Amino acid sequence: MKSVFRDDCLAGRVAFITGGGSGICKGIARAFLAHGAKVAIAGRKQERLDATAKELADETSGECLPVAADVREPKAIEAALDACIERFGKLDLVVNGAAGNFLAPAAQLSYNGFRTVLEIDSMGTYNVCRASFDKALQAGGGVIINISATLHHGATPLQTHASAAKAAVDSITRSLAAEWGGLGIRVVGIAPGPIGDTEGVSRLVPAGVREKMEKGIPLGRFGTIDEIANVAVFLASDAGSLVTGETVIADGGQCLLGSGSMGLM
Ligand code: NAP
Ligand code: COA
Secondary structure, rough: OOOOOOOOOOOEEEEEEEOOOHHHHHHHHHHHOOOOOEEEEEEOOOHHHHHHHHHHHHHHOOOOOEEEOOOOHHHHHHEEEEEEHHOOOOOOEEEOOOOOOOOOOOOOOHHHHHHHHHHHHHHHHHHHHHHHHHHHHHOOOOEEEOOOOOOOOOOOOOOOOHHHHHHHHHHHHHHHHHHHHOOEEEEEEEEEEOOOHHHHHHHOOOOOOOHHHHOOOOOOOOOHHHHHHHHHHHHHHHHHOOOOEEEEEEEOOHHHOOOOOOOOO
């Protein structure tokens, strides 16, 4: 997709993106690289990160560093941020996209299943925000983008764990924006509706349900990875300079009708 933004709108910026090895955050990494940023991508699987970093660097002629780290491990995150700062000399942009999800009725979900999703999504987001604040943003300012969802705008059956986790993510976005705004740090979020070209949607939306769900969305369709990446470029760039504490819903209007992103299942 051809970008509507100036090619160099992120030139000179350095980004650290969790979940950047796949899906939506791989798309955000691609878009940041294409607009001039240097990018480190983090996830648990080194092999996939290596392949993604090479693919994106070849595609954009940008610099992409793959660093393995589990967002549940503060020490591992600190080491990954050190690697990013050592390679690129600074850090300006952080995207928290790492997440885990699956469909499970609350009555059948194990205690550890609930805890695991909160640990990855909510605590992982806090861990990365905190470590990047300590290591770079506190001194130099920057932008943190937390990837949320619309599950908790209303109620989403089979998603008690992920809904609770993303509600906490939105709360972290608001609190940190309030606390850190004076240091030149903007903290924002993006809440995608269902994004059609992701593995998550192919796994979470049962066959035969997609068409019905799309009919229930005012714009009549699921979103694309590129559309979420565009929102991220806007928020990360100077175009978003007055936006903080807000989580931008990008869902084709699905929430307007009162259903969370999987609500029509
Ligand atoms: P995805 O491709 O499965 O991305 C999730 C990423 O998180 C993977 O790259 C995974 O890499 C990483 N990850 C998972 N657990 C991790 C951990 N403990 N530590 C570090 N990295 C970890 O999913 P996606 O669909 O693109 O979703 C991306 C974001 O958008 C998520 O925050 C999701 O909740 C949100 N979202 C997606 C949709 C959608 O329609 N797809 C809708 C609303 C919101 P490893 O496995 O290598 O660790
Ligand atoms: N249904 C119900 N429970 C599940 C489950 C499922 N599909 N998948 C995992 N769990 C439970 C496990 O049973 C385990 O609980 P237990 O110890 O009581 O049995 C708990 O969750 C942790 O599972 P485990 O596989 O050890 O955790 P993990 O840290 O390796 O994996 C997940 C995290 C479970 C979230 C895994 O799905 C994942 O890594 N996902 C990343 C990709 C993804 O989910 N993308 C979508 C983003 S929206």
